[in-house]
Amino acid sequence: MLAENVLGMAAPQAHPKRSGSVCNACFSTLRLPLTSTLTRQAAGIGASIERHSLRTSRGGRSAGTFFWPASLAVAVGVGRCWRGRARQHQQRAKPIVVRATPPGTPGAEAQIDEADVTIVGAGPAGTLLAYLMAERYGKSVCLIDRNAAKPWPNNYGVWQEEWDALEAKLQLGLLDCLDTQWKVTDCYFGGSWDIPVEECLRVDRPYARVDRTKLKKKLQSFRVRVIEESLDIEVVATNVYGGDSLRHDAEGSTVALSGNRYLRTKMVVDATGSESRITRRLPAAGEPPAPKPGFQIAYGFECLVDGSTHYKPEAMTLFDYRTDHLSFDPEWESRAERTPTFMYAMPLGSAPDGSGAQRIFFEETSLVARPGVSFEECKKRCFARLKHLGVNVRPGTITDEEFCYIPMGGPLPEPGQRVVAFGGAAAMVHPSTGYQLCRMMAAASEVAEALGSALGSADFTPDAAAAAAYSAIWSPANQAQRDFAVFGGEFLMTLDVAGLRGWFDGFFRLPEPLWAGFLAGWPTLPGNENHESWWARLTFGVQLLVRIPWEVALRLVGGIAQYTITYGIPLVRSVTPLLGEPPEYAWVAPTAVEEVGDPVAKREARAMIAAGHNEKAG
DSSP, X not given: OOOOOOSSSSOOOOOTTOOOOBSOOOSSOEEOOOOOOOTTOOOOTTOOBOOOOOOOOOOOOOOOTTHHHHHHHHHHHHHHHHHHHHHOOOSOOOOEEEEOOOTTOTTOEEEEEEEEEEEEOOSHHHHHHHHIIIIITOOOXXXXXXXXXXXXXXXXXXXXXXXXXXXXXXXXXXGGGXXXXXXXXXXXXXXXXXXXXXXXXXXXXXXXXXXXXXXXXXXXXXXXXXXOSOOOOOEEETTEESTTSEEEOSSOEEEEOSTTEEEEEEEEEEOSOTTOSSSOBOOOTTOOOOOOOEEXXXXXXXXXXXXXXXXXXXXXXXXXXXXXXXXXSHHHHHHHHHSOOEEEEEEEEEOTTSSSOEXXXXXXXXXXXXXXXXXXXXXXXXXHHHHHTTOOBOTTOOEEEEEEEEEEOOOOBOTTOSSEEOGGGGTOSOTTTOOOHHHHHHHHHHHHHHHHHHHTSTTOOHHHHHHHHHHHHSOHHHHHHHHHHHHHHHHHTTOOHHHHHHHHHHHTTSOHHHHHHHHHOSTTSTTGGGSSSHHHHHHHHHHHHTTSOHHHHHHHHHHHHHHHHHHOSHHHHHHOXXXXXXXXXXXXXXXXXXXXXXXXXXXXXXXXXHHHHHHHHX
């Protein structure tokens, strides 16, 4: 799950369960000489924390299969009405010193450096794309992030099968970048629908924690130049930015750095996270408004536990949605039922001191809500749960404390932008789960190929290159799959704790390729073929419907209708062939002036006018 650091605190850490990008950068790098005199001292575009979080469930109680077709019929009708309304070198270039008069520095000497690609934000997304562009496409790359030299602060957790698929695709040695692995994953959904409180649903699917230090080192390239500073870039209209921080022209872009330095680049990539100030996120022309983002909020930490850890040491606990730990306070328990949170636990092995204590990572998480659940509430629920479960956290051993903030959903990047958004900035966070790391990595090679091919073309056009990169991320098929997941996130926000227990209990009782594919949600990741077409998504929905409690199924039917009334055709379009496809990020070459209108008539008129003038002159 992708969070960007939009808190005013030191890099809130994304935690093992999510994926994301944090603002940091390369190790063996060439650095440009820096002068810290930037009068526009930026707010720190590099501070991105891309994170991915997972959440899912299992089992089922019964629900009638007629609900899905009925709700779909209603949604199709509403969708049609809505649609009717909508239509009314990798060698460092020698710096060039030229005489210039930049704004605010009359007569000063400006230093201009050059790069094929400039990437802003050095978390996993920016660092991986920089590596691919430099190492595999031989392009000169500049990576800008004020926190480039700092460690990535987030923990990242991944399904082992997805990580294996990424290694097979990228061939980067990613299997060396895992530190803890579990062969099974546990979930607790007891307390509703006749599920016993102590019942554990075990999923026989391995899970792993990424070693973020090893991953960062693996993705760094000495061919990538790093600038450790902030940029004061804020988009105010399509391809228009406040001040002189970023300007585009026909050949590329110019980025203003500190100390009267400028970077001339062919392409700019925004990898600064979900709440980027560089990329505009707005629906395409004619598309309905998208729901506002929801927020995944989590408080977590690593610690030593003396005695029982409650959770099985051989398993990664993905969900514990039980609320009996708050039964001593009925008002608090009622609040937790209305705004659910769950425990996420990663056993990390024995303490190095030989005391017999266990290292474990705990995190209390609100899956998605709008507005988000407070961090303080998550923290209090976390410690109340551990106390109730008899988990004795050794005093003074809490480390790696995390405050995770992950925007989920919202609109896609506005078409026509010259800056290429990637990772969280491109809305790549899974709208229902918060996962992002593996999704971003799965898309990186296609984006790098699109940019590499465009930059190598004799007729290179920056706008066409940007459109090609966006098309690699958000093809119509990928957009339709995301639309389905956006509805999922919106629906989950309407459920109380009993609804979520029933929903996830049914979810994890689906065949593994179905639920695993939904969690992955990106081409080339395992199981995604079960969600890539409208028919596959519809089939998935029907199979889930018959596994969840009928009360939850009824709410789903109503949710489909309400969502379609509010947000138009995207959901219906994602599960039927009736309403076409989402729009492409296609680039259309501007029409030459002489070709506008009826060029034949205009040429005839000009010829007749000229002939008339000649007759008078004669």
